[in-house]
Amino acid sequence: MPSTLAATGQSIAGRAKSQFGEKILAVEQSPSDVVLKVDPTVWRAVHQFLKDDGFDLLHSVSAVDWIKDGRCWVVTHLFDTKHLMRISVKTEVPRDAARVDSLAPLWSAANWHERECFDLSGVTFDGHPDLRRILCPDDWVGHALRKDYKAPDHYHGIVNNVNLIDLDNRQPLPDTV
Amino acid sequence: MNIASSAARIEQDVKTDELVINMGPQHPSTHGVLRVILKVDGEICLDAQPDIGYLHRCAEKIAENLIYGMFVPYTDRMDYVSGMGCNLGYCMAVETVAGIQIPPRAEYLRVIVTELNRIASHLLAFGTYGLDTGAITPFLYGFRERELVLDLLEMLCGARLTYSYIRIGGVDGDVTPDFMSKLKEFIDLFPKKIREYNKLLTFNHIFMKRTTGVGVLPPDVAIAYGVTGPSLRGSGVKRDVRRDDPYSIYDKLEFDVPVGTTQHGGPIGDCWNRYHVRMRELEECVKILQQCVQMMPPGPIMVEKLGRVKPAAKAEAYTRMENARGELAFYVVSDGTMTPARVKVRAPSFSNISVLPEIVRGQMIADVVAIIGSLDIVLGEIDR
Numbered sequence: 001m002p003s004t005l006a007a008t009g010q011s012i013a014g015r016a017k018s019q020f021g022e023k024i025l026a027v028e029q030s031p032s033d034v035v036l037k038v039d040p041t042v043w044r045a046v047h048q049f050l051k052d053d054g055f056d057l058l059h060s061v062s063a064v065d066w067i068k069d070g071r072c073w074v075v076t077h078l079f080d081t082k083h084l085m086r087i088s089v090k091t092e093v094p095r096d097a098a099r100v101d102s103l104a105p106l107w108s109a110a111n112w113h114e115r116e117c118f119d120l121s122g123v124t125f126d127g128h129p130d131l132r133r134i135l136c137p138d139d140w141v142g143h144a145l146r147k148d149y150k151a152p153d154h155y156h157g158i159v160n161n162v163n164l165i166d167l168d169n170r171q172p173l174p175d176t177v
Numbered sequence: 178m179n180i181a182s183s184a185a186r187i188e189q190d191v192k193t194d195e196l197v198i199n200m201g202p203q204h205p206s207t208h209g210v211l212r213v214i215l216k217v218d219g220e221i222c223l224d225a226q227p228d229i230g231y232l233h234r235c236a237e238k239i240a241e242n243l244i245y246g247m248f249v250p251y252t253d254r255m256d257y258v259s260g261m262g263c264n265l266g267y268c269m270a271v272e273t274v275a276g277i278q279i280p281p282r283a284e285y286l287r288v289i290v291t292e293l294n295r296i297a298s299h300l301l302a303f304g305t306y307g308l309d310t311g312a313i314t315p316f317l318y319g320f321r322e323r324e325l326v327l328d329l330l331e332m333l334c335g336a337r338l339t340y341s342y343i344r345i346g347g348v349d350g351d352v353t354p355d356f357m358s359k360l361k362e363f364i365d366l367f368p369k370k371i372r373e374y375n376k377l378l379t380f381n382h383i384f385m386k387r388t389t390g391v392g393v394l395p396p397d398v399a400i401a402y403g404v405t406g407p408s409l410r411g412s413g414v415k416r417d418v419r420r421d422d423p424y425s426i427y428d429k430l431e432f433d434v435p436v437g438t439t440q441h442g443g444p445i446g447d448c449w450n451r452y453h454v455r456m457r458e459l460e461e462c463v464k465i466l467q468q469c470v471q472m473m474p475p476g477p478i479m480v481e482k483l484g485r486v487k488p489a490a491k492a493e494a495y496t497r498m499e500n501a502r503g504e505l506a507f508y509v510v511s512d513g514t515m516t517p518a519r520v521k522v523r524a525p526s527f528s529n530i531s532v533l534p535e536i537v538r539g540q541m542i543a544d545v546v547a548i549i550g551s552l553d554i555v556l557g558e559i560d561r
Contacts, residue, residue, distance in 0.1 A: 001269065001272065001279075001424060002494075003273075003422055030492075030494055030495075031273045031274070032495045057400055059403065060495075060508065060521060062508055062519070064518060064519040081416050084422070107401055107403070108535075112531040113528075133230075135230040136230060144235045145235075
């Protein structure tokens with residue numbers, strides 16, 4: 001069932017378009033949101049513009065890995081809790097150099113959401129006050145939500161039996177734990 | 178000389194150092210495996226940094242390797258005290274992406290089970306909050322009625338916590354006449370029990386002293402941190418997805434959205450307010466259930482000929498619903514195959530616990546437990 005507020009972002013999307021010109025690459029409509037596709041260089045500026053207009057609730061920051069295109073989406077979902085509006089902002093970055101500006105100076109909520117996005121999807125947020133892993137341990141290798149991610153065979157002596165396809169020829173456990 | 182002034186005199190002579198204390202991950206009042214790194218000076222907390230991830234299973238990665246319908250049981254294990262809400266959130270997201278319309282009777286059944294589950298969840302919050310603040314009896318009272326709710330849900334789908342009752346395209350099975358009569362009995366009985374809880378704990382003098390004015394969360398800070406649900410409404414912000422962005426059949430139902438007040442003689446947004454909003458939501462749940470029982474139409478409970486769920490490539494949807502702890506949102510992106518390209522879960526507890534350092538600063542150590550309890554977190558959905 002599409003959201004009742006799905007089209008509420010249209011007017012602000014139009015104003016953003018006149019403010020940022022061709023840096024707004026497209027304005028799309030999904031069943032739930034107006035999606036503002038922006039150039040990565042104006043990532044923070046667009047969010048600042050939206051925040052000044054009343055979008056006070058940063059709901060989530062997520063990334064989608066498109067390995068075939070070599071691209072990675074970074075997507076935020078924003079809500080205006082006073083005027084009941086919703087909008088989504090999306091940018092595309094190369095997946096081997098996935099970095100955008102941090103939104104932590106704008107919303108405190110961005111701090112943890114960006115840490116999660118960094119931890120699981122491997123997106124770097126420039127200007128983040130404390131960009132370290134949040135769900136995985138600090139010494140974990142790799143980012144799980146990348147499509148080419150392969151979980152390690154061992155972690156501190158704990159055997160990962162998900163990846164052990166060749167059970168007969170498995171590597172011996174390391175001596176040191 | 179009274180105690181307060183002598184204590185003040187002792188404080189003047191004693192030099193205290195800053196001390197870092199680990200609270201958890203195995204601590205009975207952290208409601209799971211939450212670790213909080215507390216920095217204290219004497220009895221005063223200077224900082225508290227939550228450390229999460231002890232239950233991390235990367236459910237989002239699991240979702241990418243399963244066909245859409247197979248992920249439903251995993252959503253139960255996120256917020257495991259309010260599993261129906263997680264089922265509903267995920268199914269709504271997939272239905273929005275794939276453009277599936279579900280029959281009206283299924284919508285009513287979905288609302289009935291999620292509201293029942295909200296009652297069960299709030300009763301657990303009520304009971305454990307009593308435990309956190311030093312009252313053991315309310316826990317037993319809360320579990321007595323929670324048992325009735327879980328029995329009802331067990332009649333419906335055979336499980337008491339991990340239901341997987343809500344499926345893509347509808348619900349798993351229809352209600353029996355026996356279920357409906359038991360549900361009506363429960364609806365008649367429960368308002369009396371809420372009054373009992375209020376007498377026992379809500380307006381108990383000791384409990385009110387323990388929670389009034391403790392851990393005040395200002396509304397602007399709450400919104401900046403993305404706090405939602407009863408924790409946000411406790412700060413006086415009247416925001417509820419069921420009202421503001423109604424999904425399912427909530428636009429046809431009448432209910433109030435309780436917010437924090439100053440009726441207890443304390444500030445808006447303190448622990449008591451967050452707790453009391455949950456108690457008043459129990460009454461609203463009963464109202465919603467009454468209306469659903471009266472209005473539920475006959476008809477099918479599942480879409481006919483659902484077929485394979487295979488949305489168009491790059492189709493996406495972000496749906497949010499009001500779960501017991503706040504706004505639960507699912508972001509589903511399709512790559513045109515049988516499995517999703519991405520399922521992002523926006524768990525309410527994740528944002529709610531991130532505000533902890535802001536509330537705890539300057540409070541007493543003993544109140545940290547009361548503050549964590551008032552936020553009512555579930556680690557299963559924080560860590561996912």
